[in-house]
Amino acid sequence: MISAKIKEKLASGSAIRKMFEEGNRLKKIYGEDKVFDFSIGNPDLEPPKEVADALRELADNPTPGMHGYMSNSGYESTRAAIAEQRAAQSGLTIDAGAVCMTVGAACAMNDVLHSLLDDGDEVIVLAPFFMEYINYIENHNGKVIIVQTDDKFMPDFDAISKAITPRTKAVIINSPNNPSGVVYSSEQLTKLNELLKAQDHVIQVISDEPYIDLVYDGLTVPPVLKYIDNVVICFSWSKSLSLPGERIGYTLVSPNNADYEDLTGAIVLSNRILGSVNAPAIWQKVVEKSLNAKVDVANYEHRRNLLYSNIVDAGFEAVKPNGALYIFMKTPDGLSDTEFQDICAKYNLLLVPGASFKRTGYMRLAFCVSENTIKNSREAFAKIAEELRIKK
């Protein structure tokens, strides 16, 4: 009775559920801190003080209509504040009309893809990538075109160029990246812009930016608006303010976008008809009041350092991530990802094979787990390296 497509997705989803259940099973046997579960990427820091203060202020001083409908694009004042912030970062002039408040970045991406895609239109994604992109594209009858990045997980411009066809409507980028943690440079963004603008038709860049505030080593992420013209940003405060359960984010269409008028209108309409209608009212107000706040990024950086040391000190290889919440370590030579996963599981160490991000030969480890879990896992990494006779 249910649709054939969803039936297939339900069946394939059970692999992740199994891993989740295996983690819970092991935790019951060995205790929470003796199972090193790096499989789940939930931001675990509390929101900054500004968020709690803003929420309390709103709740303590209710005003008429504060929970009522507003425009489908969200409150004008919230959108203007975001436009101003992005204008200051990029040096562009940005109007509130460029912004549509959304139910997180996931709805933002669905709004954009629904606005862009005719049946069979192609969207290029750069592997490794967050697998939900496949669902988001297929929701709107699009075709997923996977292009691998290079061995540092950076865009391979030749490969992208070869993948472009007359049906290519968009390229999704995600920097800082889930799962690799890499951050694209301004040169790479410029090169992508040049490549796409040299084509016969407009190709949109969809910039998925939930991790943009989670960067380490003193880095700042180059503002995509400065380097790419035909771009739509999809942002969420899930990580920046640690509000993943509250579902608040936005889309922003570059003022330089060739389809600015059509796209801004289509996104607001999509936001309505896909069912969001608008982003939650109270959270629009909270983020407006917390626009310059951030979670304790140093805390994530500290845990990244600990986990990265565990991995490389044991003799394994990994590109050190500059951002996001993950390390994408190399699977040791001679082993398949699932073979390596099974060996790790013997030491209660749980990680996600690269196939889940369409890049085999790697495993994702999320470092948004307790510092103790990371510290306690150090021995497990060493023992696995010993079993596999990994050379330091």
Next chain:
Amino acid sequence: MISAKIKEKLASGSAIRKMFEEGNRLKKIYGEDKVFDFSIGNPDLEPPKEVADALRELADNPTPGMHGYMSNSGYESTRAAIAEQRAAQSGLTIDAGAVCMTVGAACAMNDVLHSLLDDGDEVIVLAPFFMEYINYIENHNGKVIIVQTDDKFMPDFDAISKAITPRTKAVIINSPNNPSGVVYSSEQLTKLNELLKAQDHVIQVISDEPYIDLVYDGLTVPPVLKYIDNVVICFSWSKSLSLPGERIGYTLVSPNNADYEDLTGAIVLSNRILGSVNAPAIWQKVVEKSLNAKVDVANYEHRRNLLYSNIVDAGFEAVKPNGALYIFMKTPDGLSDTEFQDICAKYNLLLVPGASFKRTGYMRLAFCVSENTIKNSREAFAKIAEELRIKK
């Protein structure tokens, strides 16, 4: 560049925008309370005290993880409380697993339709109906099959029977109804159940229930779970608790549903991949604490009575609505809806032609406007009746 489908929808949406702008133009000229704008159905009462109290309690006493991810289906405790409430109303045994918390009823309906529809599957809607159903069905490549109700806006079972084909996947019902305000009786629900269960394949009833708590004249709405087996409820607190801007609702699959297992799983998956991920965390907690609260329904009933009197006292015809926020008045004989709309506009009276609900010969008036506007409009109704020589 944007998709052909959305381009078409953008163009057709401009009629409603024009009406909205016309309203604003008139208000600037004549003043807010001299324009009788019955065109917009925004719930305008404040949420009950329980909501403000619950929100303040949560904001004043933050707990770790309260804004974090939970299961895609929502908090177990919220779902259990809803299951218990619906069980008490219907006499059925209902598990928390039947419920999935959603971003309002609009996302709920998209989740259900995405779960059910293969390309080209048919969904029957009973006119007059809320026009967004067309978008929701088409979002998931379904085909809209419009079946007219009788002259009291009640289901025409012969017409429904004739509309059923092997591709019919679902029938959407909406009682209390937007725009007619009618409430289906238990006999009508039973008859619908019998008709659908006599078919060769399972046909789901999607019961869109945002107005279920807004009923008048001492009526209660018969619980659809008691009378229909293959049913999924889509609920929202937009009207019951006046929280339309906060986007909180749920789906509930009947324990008697032949596809219970598949459907409950598919809805949660759809909720994730369509982009909601989960319903806003804080509002799940608020509604759980406010489950027995309601807006001041008597206030809506009072305004319904005033507007209904204006209409019938002037000599116009209308079925008196038992629920929801609208009166669906008959367009006077000899006039098209748009001709009548133009005459009303001369008296600063704004209403929506029945074509917007796929039932011509009628006009929708929303009574969720200020009592003063309704009172002040009495004279306009009388003058229009005079101009049209309507007999009392």
